[in-house]
Amino acid sequence: MKTFAHVNAGSVDEVTNLLAQNQGKAKINAGGTDLLGVLKHRILPEYPEMLINIKKITGLNIIEADEEWIRIGALTTLVEIVKSPLIEKTCSLLKEAARSVASPQIRNIATIGGNLCQDTRCWYYRYPDEIGGMIKCFRKGGKTCPAVAGENQYHAIMGAKKCFAVCPSDMAVALTALGAVCTLAGVKGVRTIAVEELYTPLGNVLSPDEMITAIHIPKPAPDAKQTFFKFTLRKPIDFAIVSAASIITIDKGICTDVRIVLGAVAPTPVRALKAEEFLKGKALSEEIADQAALLAMDGAKPLAKNAYKLEIAKTLVKRVVKDSVVTVNSLNDPV
């Protein structure tokens, strides 16, 4: 790996100041499980001159709750989320999503903030410099997206403009379903933004001097049914072909509140808004689930080789709806 200056930051202010001073030439390193791969293969148009280690900042590795919110510090590792009794009790879908990420070794060091900020896995974007030179695609300031006319089986089926890479973060899908917001710190101060609005078709909305410091989840209704499904080719160490997260409240057989989010189908996590609207106020059944699945695919325009992802996405939507019904009914069954 080509070398760089290395700084251990002691505070968030120090990080944001360093980021601002270096004008995009410094990178934050938390777990490093994504960034080190990016550096080793030199896939970025400009190799960073400085790495800022944020692991030594205190107070960013916590999971705590008050009456309304659950707060997770950006440096909380995925294994800590998987093992947290608080997360298991209140946000089971987040636990399932964290458990589905990569391998035990990676979950031991990868952080939730890093998972949200990880770079895309598009194989053109990630093409290693050492094998014939990195590819200057649209995302790197080039003129075209090689995936459009190339190998696009894992690319976006909706919502893409110019770059067809998908958002690889499982945490983003889970947190969008939970309606979470994150705190961003920058030189101009602190702002909060919904995880749902964290991504654009060309990456995240963080300005060059900003970092995520915490994630805040509004406490889900205790009776809401939470589900996270991730379709992958291999069980461990794989990114989603399609994932789906849902939180559904059913009152006396009628769906009163619902959020369904699809992952890896677009450059951002996608809320199935039409399906959500359709499901509200209905008694959930097999037919209703089928119709919701069709509505969730509204606006999809698959590329030459990824129409199969439509079928997987539809099936996952059907499953999250059916799963909620089954659980609720079985709870009401007399023992």
Place this chain on the structure above:
Amino acid sequence: MTTTQNLSYATITLTVNGENHSFILGEGSHEVTPSHTLAHTLRERLGLTGTKVSCDDGACGCCTVQMDGKAVNSCLLLTVECEGKEITTIEGLGDPVTGTIDPLQKSFIDHTAFQCGFCTPGIIMSAKSLLTENPAPTRDEVKESLAGNFCRCNSHYHVLDAVMAVARKGGNK
């Protein structure tokens, strides 16, 4: 206050297999640069070549070591960020004076749980981390904890048997 490498990291000290090692940070041939991974330092600076580097990307698990008791990919950690950490490599399991080896290593031999053996140190370190945390895991728990280790010779079934044999001896089940 900004603490740059030149001030606070003239040296990096980490504990490897119970011994303290200090490295000078710099570009010299015997020094450690900020871009050196832990796997590189273990192999090239300390000569602990039991830790293997295969994919160098966190996908194969061959470089697995324990950091403060947890299994980690040493190819995905920067040595400069391991200051003060306690690292255990495959060499740390046996006793070079008496020649004794860890029960897990013995079990791998007894069950012929490898063919070429390249992935074995990583698998043993992953399994060791599991058994330290959970001395009596189920077969599924062993599978889950070894999900980050890849064996191209397909010795996975023998590995499961080897780990389960130790788990039964050490556990309550």
